[in-house]
Amino acid sequence: MTVPGPVLITGAAQRSGLHLAKVLLAQGQPVIFSYRTHKPGVDELLALGAVGIQADFASDAGILALATAVKQQASGLRAVIHNASDWALDGEDAQAAAAVFRQMFQVHQQAPFLLNLELQPLLLAEVERSGQMTDILHITDDVVRRGSDQHAAYVASKAALQNLTLSFASRFAPHIKVNAIAPALLAFNAGDDAAYRARTLAKSPLGIEPGFAVLSQTVLFLLQQPYMTGAILPLNGGRHVKA
Numbered sequence: 028m029t030v031p032g033p034v035l036i037t038g039a040a041q042r043s044g045l046h047l048a049k050v051l052l053a054q055g056q057p058v059i060f061s062y063r064t065h066k067p068g069v070d071e072l073l074a075l076g077a078v079g080i081q082a083d084f085a086s087d088a089g090i091l092a093l094a095t096a097v098k099q100q101a102s103g104l105r106a107v108i109h110n111a112s113d114w115a116l117d118g119e120d121a122q123a124a125a126a127v128f129r130q131m132f133q134v135h136q137q138a139p140f141l142l143n144l145e146l147q148p149l150l151l152a153e154v155e156r157s158g159q160m161t162d163i164l165h166i167t168d169d170v171v172r173r174g175s176d177q178h179a180a181y182v183a184s185k186a187a188l189q190n191l192t193l194s195f196a197s198r199f200a201p202h203i204k205v206n207a208i209a210p211a212l213l214a215f216n217a218g219d220d221a222a223y224r225a226r227t228l229a230k231s232p233l234g235i236e237p238g239f240a241v242l243s244q245t246v247l248f249l250l251q252q253p254y255m256t257g258a259i260l261p262l263n264g265g266r267h268v269k270a
């Protein structure tokens with residue numbers, strides 16, 4: 028059996044991206060990952076045979092440098108998974124708010140947009156080699172359904188990424204599928220206090236902190252099925268049915 032082309036995961040130094048990279052590597056799927064800050068997860072993935080590329084999406088040059096580095100590492104790609112994200116609060120004043128908005132736009136819209144355009148030839152090369160469709164996955168956020176009073180720029184940028192899913196699904200068919208996963212709470216962050224945790228768990232009918240495995244399971248599902256593109260999967264514990 029021939030080895031598939033690598034899967035590119037952005038922002039895989041920790042948490043969801045790190046978990047997903049390990050799951051794919053354990054299945055014999057080659058992985059290229061990007062990271063902004065060198066964290067212990069980077070060394071874990073390198074030790075497992077993944078290719079790591081440092082990249083900061085704050086500038087277009089940083090985004091395009093990643094695309095160039097990926098092209099130097101691989102002649103084809105099985106999938107591109109846009110996981111990198113910054114969950115920033117809105118700025119306090121207009122100047123700070125403008126800076127946060129630009130920051131959100133860069134990581135959640137500009138990076139997926141430019142990387143999809145730059146890496147489409149590698150995704151098509153893999154189709155040519157394998158005879159199978161390839162994939163782009165956008166990781167968005169369930170809160171796009173409702174908006175947020177404190178993370179407005181973050182949510183707006185995730186909403187735009189969700190919309191990019193529809194455009195790229197149409198543009199890249201029939202050889203490349205483009206889908207989105209819109210999670211609600213996956214896992215708390217270290218600094219989340221008990222009151223915040225209780226409030227957040229109460230937002231969904233299932234009321235659990237599922238952990239990162241549910242995202243990895245959903246990714247594997249989307250990679251393995253041949254008849255979904257332009258889909259936005261709500262991985263949210265049923266929040267959309269709760270009043």
Ligand SMILES: NC(=O)C1=CN([C@@H]2O[C@H](COP(=O)(O)OP(=O)(O)OC[C@H]3O[C@@H](n4cnc5c(N)ncnc54)[C@H](OP(=O)(O)O)[C@@H]3O)[C@@H](O)[C@H]2O)C=CC1
Pocket residue numbers: 037038039040041042043044062063064066082083084085109110111112113114134166167168169209210211212213214215
């Ligand atoms: N965790 C959750 O409960 C939820 C997660 N999601 C979404 O799921 C995905 C994974 O979440 P999670 O694992 O918590 O993500 P993280 O908050 O851990 O972010 C993942 C990585 O993105 C990187 N990143 C941030 N900004 C940039 C940038 N400008 N350039 C390059 N890399 C950058 C970070 O790098 P660095 O290490 O340098 O900071 C970080 O390691 C995200 O898209 C998130 O929005 C949605 C809803 C809930």
Ligand SMILES: Nc1nc2c(c(=O)[nH]1)N=C([C@H](O)[C@@H](O)CO)CN2
Pocket residue numbers: 111112113114168210211212213214215216227
């Ligand atoms: N990049 C990130 N985005 C989000 C995170 C995170 O930790 N990093 N966390 C959340 C929360 O879990 C939220 O879904 C809880 O309601 C949202 N986005």
